[in-house]
Amino acid sequence: MLNETAVAALEQTGAAEPEKRIRDRGATERAILKAAKNLLAEEGFQNFGINAVARRAGCDKQLIYRYYGGLDGLVEAIGADLGSWVKDRIPEDTGGMFLLTYGDLMERLSLLFLEALRDDPLMRRIVAWEVSENTEQVRRLSEARSKALGLWLDRMRGSLAPPKGVDTAAVNALIFASIQHLVLAAAAGGQCAGLVLKNGKDWEKAATALKRLVRGVYG
Amino acid sequence: MLNETAVAALEQTGAAEPEKRIRDRGATERAILKAAKNLLAEEGFQNFGINAVARRAGCDKQLIYRYYGGLDGLVEAIGADLGSWVKDRIPEDTGGMFLLTYGDLMERLSLLFLEALRDDPLMRRIVAWEVSENTEQVRRLSEARSKALGLWLDRMRGSLAPPKGVDTAAVNALIFASIQHLVLAAAAGGQCAGLVLKNGKDWEKAATALKRLVRGVYG
DNA sequence: ACTGTTACTCACCGATTGGTGACAGACCGG
DNA sequence: CCGGTCTGTCACCAATCGGTGAGTAACAGT
Known part of the structure; x- marks a missing residue:
């Protein structure tokens, strides 16, 4: 089974993998911000959290901490984007x-x-x-x-x-x-x-x- | 140590025990409703939950399920009390x-x-x-x-x-x-x-x- | 005094939360 | 080619959440 996953990863057919996360910090940052804005707009602030944003952005929440310094920084980025x-x-x-x-x-x-x-x-x-x-x-x-x-x-x-x-x-x-x-x-x-x-x-x-x-x- | 607590319970001095919960369903129900209203008024609906209400009412959350049928019933009781x-x-x-x-x-x-x-x-x-x-x-x-x-x-x-x-x-x-x-x-x-x-x-x-x-x- | 009901407490469950450290792989300069 | 940095993933942590089943203590009826 380990072989199968390895082969799939090497093939990168993309059928099973909807979006292969490429190595692009800028794009990831933008994806996170967009996900946060959409999540806030659609779901409201009730279920607005690190896990939910990361889940919607399709990346690990660790990246939110790294790129925005946590939820606070992300909210601030939303505010800045409000211009x-x-x-x-x-x-x-x-x-x-x-x-x-x-x-x-x-x-x-x-x-x-x-x-x-x-x-x-x-x-x-x-x-x-x-x-x-x-x-x-x-x-x-x-x-x-x-x-x-x-x-x-x-x-x-x-x-x-x-x-x-x-x-x-x-x-x-x-x-x-x-x-x-x-x-x-x-x-x-x-x-x-x-x-x-x-x-x-x-x-x-x-x-x-x-x-x-x-x-x-x-x- | 078991002796100490037993003695304290018998004495019922009330110094260490702020409010000894007596066996009175009506009073408990009222205490829960009051705690819920105060909690909602002071803290808002963000941290409004079973655990928080039970904590503030000083009783077990199980009683909220028994007497009000959960948070929904409790909220409904608050609504009825709004009259x-x-x-x-x-x-x-x-x-x-x-x-x-x-x-x-x-x-x-x-x-x-x-x-x-x-x-x-x-x-x-x-x-x-x-x-x-x-x-x-x-x-x-x-x-x-x-x-x-x-x-x-x-x-x-x-x-x-x-x-x-x-x-x-x-x-x-x-x-x-x-x-x-x-x-x-x-x-x-x-x-x-x-x-x-x-x-x-x-x-x-x-x-x-x-x-x-x-x-x-x-x- | 025994029995059953009522009022209440406790311990536990799975799920989810925010948060962190360790690790793997791609890339780049030397 | 090698070593370091950057990007991304994963596993794990303690805490809290809503919810439940089992058990205990006080009371009432006979």
């Missing part, structure tokens, strides 16, 4: 829109953020992780996300002056909080505070309500 | 307030809900659990919470007619979503979307913004 979120989420037709007032801007940003978060499972998991735990890992990841989001907002916002007499920081925090919780609750259970959110029609109603909310404070 | 949330959270001065419009009502409800959620760690953990997982346990708990919240809203709401032309279900879902996420994020990291939420002054600003948001849609 790519910004350039993927900038629509091209910003010039074609006429954002005359702060209300126009916030309405557009809210809807864009809603849509962006709705089809980005990784980002959703990170947000859910943020409100569930307070470890060093999460703190780093949260910081990276906040930074990426801030950068995104900067890119989207023109040079519109915010209205006076309104605590825009607090109001906007509430608006974005509502969007995040809505999307998270919908992704988890298909509804939020009794409001069913499954098909496109449900989401249209939510978007209309969101517009109304934004227009209510920002004219 | 007590309603009667604890109904202010006594409802008669003293004059809620003339739907806007008055929603403003008051929003602020009450914000305050209630802010000093109820167990409820916070459950909400965080809801948006993080989708197991049967969480689903049951979520249903119980939703029911309790609905009952609370019914008790608080008079017979005010909602305004026409507004999707109150969607708008209210957004409002409550914003409150929940704000409180959760604050409890986890002390801030929400860049808005620091630590001392009372911060929360006053948030409450003002919330009022403005509600008044914006409901006049």
